Amino acid sequence: MAAPVTPVQERADRFLVDVNAGYQAHYRVNSEAQWLADTDVTPAHDAAAEVAGKAYAAFNGSPALITEARELLAHRAELDPVTVRQLEHVLLNAAEGPMTNPDLVAARVAAETQQASTLNSFEFKLHGKPITVNEIDDLLQTSTDLAERRAVWEASKESGPALKPGLVKLQKLRNGVAQELGHHDYFALQMAAYGMTTDEMVRLNDEFMRVLRPLYLQLHTWTKYELAKRYGQPVPKLIPAHWIANRWAQEWPGLVAPADLSPYFKDKSAEWVATTAEQFFVSLGLPPLPATFWTKSDLYPVPAGDPRKKNTHGSCWHIDLENDIRSLQSIEPNAQWFQTAHHEFGHGHYFIAYTRPEVPPLLRGSANPGFHEGIAEISGFASSQVPYLQMVGVLPADFKADETAFLLNDALINCVPFIFWASGTMTHWEADVYAKNLPPDQWNARWWQYVRDFQGIEPPAPRGEEWCDAATKTHINDTPCYYPNYAFATILKFQLNDYIAKKILHQPPQRCNYAGNKEVGAFLKRIMEKGATEDWRKVLRDATGEDLSTRAMVEYFKPLQAWLQAQNKGRPIGWVSYPLSDG
Numbered sequence: 001m002a003a004p005v006t007p008v009q010e011r012a013d014r015f016l017v018d019v020n021a022g023y024q025a026h027y028r029v030n031s032e033a034q035w036l037a038d039t040d041v042t043p044a045h046d047a048a049a050e051v052a053g054k055a056y057a058a059f060n061g062s063p064a065l066i067t068e069a070r071e072l073l074a075h076r077a078e079l080d081p082v083t084v085r086q087l088e089h090v091l092l093n094a095a096e097g098p099m100t101n102p103d104l105v106a107a108r109v110a111a112e113t114q115q116a117s118t119l120n121s122f123e124f125k126l127h128g129k130p131i132t133v134n135e136i137d138d139l140l141q142t143s144t145d146l147a148e149r150r151a152v153w154e155a156s157k158e159s160g161p162a163l164k165p166g167l168v169k170l171q172k173l174r175n176g177v178a179q180e181l182g183h184h185d186y187f188a189l190q191m192a193a194y195g196m197t198t199d200e201m202v203r204l205n206d207e208f209m210r211v212l213r214p215l216y217l218q219l220h221t222w223t224k225y226e227l228a229k230r231y232g233q234p235v236p237k238l239i240p241a242h243w244i245a246n247r248w249a250q251e252w253p254g255l256v257a258p259a260d261l262s263p264y265f266k267d268k269s270a271e272w273v274a275t276t277a278e279q280f281f282v283s284l285g286l287p288p289l290p291a292t293f294w295t296k297s298d299l300y301p302v303p304a305g306d307p308r309k310k311n312t313h314g315s316c317w318h319i320d321l322e323n324d325i326r327s328l329q330s331i332e333p334n335a336q337w338f339q340t341a342h343h344e345f346g347h348g349h350y351f352i353a354y355t356r357p358e359v360p361p362l363l364r365g366s367a368n369p370g371f372h373e374g375i376a377e378i379s380g381f382a383s384s385q386v387p388y389l390q391m392v393g394v395l396p397a398d399f400k401a402d403e404t405a406f407l408l409n410d411a412l413i414n415c416v417p418f419i420f421w422a423s424g425t426m427t428h429w430e431a432d433v434y435a436k437n438l439p440p441d442q443w444n445a446r447w448w449q450y451v452r453d454f455q456g457i458e459p460p461a462p463r464g465e466e467w468c469d470a471a472t473k474t475h476i477n478d479t480p481c482y483y484p485n486y487a488f489a490t491i492l493k494f495q496l497n498d499y500i501a502k503k504i505l506h507q508p509p510q511r512c513n514y515a516g517n518k519e520v521g522a523f524l525k526r527i528m529e530k531g532a533t534e535d536w537r538k539v540l541r542d543a544t545g546e547d548l549s550t551r552a553m554v555e556y557f558k559p560l561q562a563w564l565q566a567q568n569k570g571r572p573i574g575w576v577s578y579p580l581s582d583g
């Protein structure tokens with residue numbers, strides 16, 4: 001027999017009907033305005049985004065709403081769990097713009113809008129001439145001329161000084177809004193979505209690095225020898241940042257010739273990349289992206305000569321928390337965008353799965369934000385597997401993959417250096433800036449301390465406080481304290497892949513093909529369709545039978561560790577400082 005509905009539950013039900021409706025309506029208006037501002041940076045669009053941002057906060061952060069949610073949560077034992085989760089989300093949303101302090105919220109919204117505008121309209125220049133971000137990335141992937149590489153890398157850091165003043169303001173304003181509702185700081189507010197404190201999240205990330213450190217040190221050593229040979233240089237202890245093909249050394253592509261996919265994209269178009277990515281999800285039995293996705297998205301680079309400025313970093317948007325789903329990308333036919341397209345469309349299919357009456361708008365998100373990234377990441381990861389690449393015609397059908405080369409490339413581009421960037425540099429730096437109020441005159445020194453200590457990378461020449469190299473990373477500006485989600489997602493994707501490969505596909509985790517398998521689709525759908533209605537630990541355990549664990553990732557790369565050790569025999573491993581205990 002169903003439990004009788006308590007008076008508190010009835011009161012909560014009435015409250016949440018109104019809040020869900022208002023939330024969804026304001027969410028739509030705000031996303032629409034932010035979308036315009038991100039895809040076409042103009043003063044008019046910035047102004048509209050600021051107004052919409054304020055209206056969004058005025059609803060979500062209204063004192064009446066905060067009071068009622070708190071009063072109801074004081075009786076949580078009399079409420080059903082989904083109600084409790086909705087009320088908690090009401091308070092998390094309110095904490096982003098608490099109208100108990102309207103001046104503070106207005107200042108934050110204005111500063112966020114300005115920062116996004118500066119970020120998205122920044123014009124990079126190489127030797128005085130404009131250069132696009134895709135061109136920067138292409139040069140870093142192809143040039144073997146160290147002087148040119150250094151010039152390109154330095155050009156990519158020019159946005160930092162333009163962004164620093166805004167970030168200095170935002171450090172205070174973001175902490176201020178979070179503190180208004182009793183969170184210690186803005187980092188702590190973001191971790192509340194996990195039910196974790198800042199310290200717990202930092203410790204979790206340190207644990208990821210502790211476990212993966214032996215593998216990373218082997219990869220780092222192999223890479224520094226490889227690159228020293230490529231550039232005709234003595235082998236360094238720390239790898240110079242401009243030697244790596246990624247602006248932040250967050251992934252290390254282009255190091256493994258037999259796994260280099262660039263020749264195979266020569267006859268592909270950007271449109272082919274997008275439609276192939278969508279076909280992947282449809283082949284799993286998931287419903288297609290809505291027709292409006294294809295008319296409203298902004299998937300390709302701004303054509304040369306067109307003065308429009310847009311955000312060049314991939315993203316996917318659930319505009320109305322219903323069927324208006326859009327993606328913002330600058331897809332070109334190459335391996336990197338192929339994977340990014342699968343990643344972004346993964347977010348899109350997650351939106352579709354939880355858009356159903358059983359999931360109220362307040363809970364149309366993932367179990368924690370890392371789950372959204374995890375599903376996106378596993379899609380990107382599946383798209384880089386050899387059998388899939390053969391099936392879609394990137395690699396020829398008779399392609400004989402060098403398995404070690406692909407596994408090595410996998411480690412380098414998909415995850416191992418990435419963990420030391422995500423769990424190390426990004427997480428620690430933002431925790432310092434927000435939780436410990438790191439003074440702005442120490443920002444660049446702290447940044448490079450972490451890049452050196454965690455990643456084993458150094459700048460080509462000392463970088464003083466006139467630079468703000470952290471701010472050259474998109475997320476530092478427009479998605480603050482979000483990066484632990486990518487580290488979580490990386491660990492999660494190996495757990496999900498392990499389950500899919502072993503229990504559903506009966507294929508080796510390192511060489512499996514999800515495409516066309518409806519059971520894989522059903523497995524992912526069961527996770528996605530819950531939205532945020534259940535605790536993430538339960539969702540993970542129900543899906544895989546396991547708690548969060550690096551086990552699957554470590555097992556995946558076991559064969560590589562031995563190979564690397566043989567390659568690196570007799571070579572000095574690592575660098576001097578490393579901030580984690582060896583315990």
Ligand code: ASP
Nearest residue numbers: 314315316340343344347
């Ligand atoms: N692919 C991008 C990244 O992960 C944006 C996203 O998360 O969708 O930063």
Ligand code: SER
Nearest residue numbers: 250313314418475486
């Ligand atoms: N998409 C995220 C980034 O670009 C994580 O890979 O940083």
Ligand code: ZN
Nearest residue numbers: 343347373376
């Ligand atoms: Zn993502």
